[in-house]
Structure formats: C-alpha cells, structure tokens
Amino acid sequence: MTFKEIKIPDLGEAEDVEVIEICVSPGDSVGVDDPIIVLESEKAAMEIPASIEGKVIDIKVSNGDTVKEGTIFLEIEAKEIKKTKQEKASQPPENKIEEKNDLKNTLPKTSSKEIFIQPKSSENIHAGPAVRKLAREFGIDLSKVSPTGPRGRILKEDLHEYVKEQLNSNKLPASKNPQIDYSLWGEVKKEPLTKFQKTAASNLQQSWRNIPHVTQHDEANIDALMKLSEKLNKNSGLKISPLAFFVKATAKLLEEFPLMNASLDENTENIIFKDYINIGIAVDTPKGLIVPNIKNTNKLSIQDISKEVSKLAKAAKERKIKVDELKGSTFTISSLGAIGGKFFTPIVNPPEVGILGISRTFSRVDMIKNNPVSSLILPISLSYDHRVINGVEAVKFTSRFCELLEDTNFFEINY
Secondary structure (H helix, E strand, O other): OEEEEEEOOOOOOOOOEEEEEEOOOOOOEEOOOOEEEEEEOOOOEEEEEOOOOEEEEEEOOOOOOEEOOOOEEEEEEEOOOOOOHHHHHOOOOHHHHHHHOOHHHHOOOOOOOOEEEOOOOOOOEEEOHHHHHHHHHOOOOHHHOOOOOHHHEOOHHHHHHHHHHHHHHOOOOOOOOOOOOHHHHOOOOOOOOOHHHHHHHHHHHHHHHHOOEEEEEEEEEOHHHHHHHHHHHHHHOOOOOHHHHHHHHHHHHHHHOHHHHOEEOOOOOOEEOOOOOOEEEOEEEOOEEEOOEEOOHHHOOHHHHHHHHHHHHHHHHOOOOOHHHHOOOOEEEEEOOOOOOOOOOOOOOOOOOEEEEEOOOEEEEEEEOOEEEEEEEEEEEEEEEOOOOOHHHHHHHHHHHHHHHOOHHHHHHOO
16 A cells, blocks of 8 residues: 655646645545646646546645645555566666656646546536636536537537526526625624515616626707797696606607617527517616606607606605506616716616616807807717617617707607
8 A cells, every 4th residue: 555645746837826626535536637636827727637546545735725836735545556577577676766756757737638527526527627717717517517528528618508598597696795794894784675676686687697788878969959848838837857858759769760679589589579669767766766667658749758757756656556567668768867977877677678878967068150159968878788789770879869859840749
C-alpha cells in the first residue's frame, strides 16, 4: 500500500490561481486522467488530474483557496500494478524512478481534456473546463442539461438551449441579494414586501431578463398643443389632462405602426398582430404600480379617454380595479410628468413590445430666423422589445409622435 502526495503542476504564465471546484471526495477511486480539482486564472479554467491511479485519501485544498505550482492538493493511495518479469528486468535504478515520478515530468502544464467527472450526485457529467466555467457564471446545474455531444458530452450549445428553454418556461430562479447585516452600521427596520409588491417585482425582473430592451429618446414641441388644449377646455367647461392628448396620439400611431401593437407568441416563433388597441396607463398607488388599460382607445375621443383615465386611476388607488381592466393591454404609457424628471428607461410590460415614457415638460429657447423663441418641450422615452422592433421602426414611431403632437387639427377634430 503506497501513499503519495500530488502537487500542482507547472501552470505556465499563471501564478496564483483559485480553486473553484472539487470534483471528488475522499474514498473515491480515480484514474490517471480523472480531474481532482478545477482551477481558474484570469484567462481560463483548468482541470488538474490525479496523475496516478488509486483511491483518494484526502483533498488538501478547499473551494476558494489560492494555490500555485508545487502546492500539495491531493493525498492518494496508489494502486499497485503487478509487473511481469520482463518489466521488472527492464526497470531503471531507484533514483531514476524518483526522477520519473517528478510531477513536472508526469503532469501536463494545464489540462483541458474533456472527461467524465464523478460529482457528488450519482450521475456522470461529461464536460470540459470552458463549459463548466460558463455554467458556473450563469448558475446552471449541469446535471439538468441534456448533452448532445459525443459520448454524452455537454457542449456550449447545450447550455444555450437550456437557458432558452428556461426563459420560455419562466423557470429561471430569481437573483438573490447579498446577505448583509445592515445593523452593524446603525439601527434598521425590516418590513416585508406585500404580495402585490412581490408580484410586481417578479414581473419586472422577468421582463428585464427575458426582453432585450432598447430605449429611444426624443423631444416634442407641444407649445401649440397646450394653447389649443387651454382653448378647448375653456370652451367645453372641462379640464382635460394633457395625458389624454398624449394617449389619443399614441392610439393613432399604433394604427400606423401595427408592429408596435403586436406580441410574440409563447414559442417566440410568430408575431401576433391585433386588430384592437388597448392602452395601459401606469398608475402609482400606495401599494405600488398598477397598470389598468383603456379598451379600444383608438375609438374614443380625447374627452372619453380623459374620463377613462380618471376612473381607472381612482379605482386603482382605492383597490377597486376589476380583473378585466388589468387584462388585454396592447401598449403601455408611463407618465411621470406630474412628478418630474426628464428622460428614463421604462420597462416593457410583457407580452407587449413597447412602452412610452412621458416626462415633465420644460421651457427651451430656440433661435428661429435669428430670433429667440421660447417653446414648451415634452421629453419622451420609448422602450421596446428589440426582438420585434428594430431601431428604425422605433425612431419612426417617436418622430411621428412628435409630429402628431404639433398637428393641432388632429386634436381639434378628435376632442
């Protein structure tokens, strides 16, 4: 029975590297090429094999340890190999054996060989260092990935397919915040999130994770529109919020840009075009953000839209919103105009593909024919799902929105 201590081999340019995975446990039987630990440098991950066949007695390092060439990482009970008479006769002197057993002569500088690894579970996982590193970075359990490579090997493409399946099935775990004892720096108070807040947080995180967001910003001159609004409201005796005008303009644009009113199907293979336009209005309530929607918005006048916005906002704040009023939205508007800010990046409300953010207006002086002219400017921010909407379509949408807000005839007719 021979016990041997195995050292870290020459790691090339890498000096101090971190132990990121231990592949075996004491008592396991290993072969010459079976990996014992996985090291990670700034450039790559590398598997360090046993170099001799035998039974693992002790692992001398732990996850997170920093090691270098010559560090003892394994104690192994070497398997005795019976030699034939001919082999014994040709065996070199004792001092030559020790020289040949030197790790620099027996171990490769780095090992990236793809081999079967026996994890703590009972199943074998066949994957190389690059695949394992990618899996660790994305928190993927390799035992749950279906391999398509030779001899059951897991390829990078298999990881991509696994992530795609998880995204489509919404099964990816929520990211976790670091555990910190905040009371170390002073008094704290902990309040649990309400069920509504938890649902909203989950939906927002899922949207941000699943949808490739892009946001297009622009500025609209609404000087003429606000003067028209003041005149119309005075004549009608009503007080119509500017938001109603913006909603009407958006409904008109969704008719002109049907792709912005569409959705991807559950398999992300088809685009669903809708013949109806239901615009969701984000409402800030004491319990969090809620988004009821105005059905068939494009068929309503500005006055009708204003009434619907007021009714839905009141119901949302009083928690009297109906389930049907929360379903079927095709596009969302999030207005912060009454609060402040200039531009922001609203998060798309799936299965919609676009959301328009409205910020607070501001005055700007422009030189027109060498004369300074003050105008009222509306900042807008359009976030969209880049899988469906390309940049050109988004810019056309925002540019047309700005043009439409300057078309006072459109608003006068649809008031």
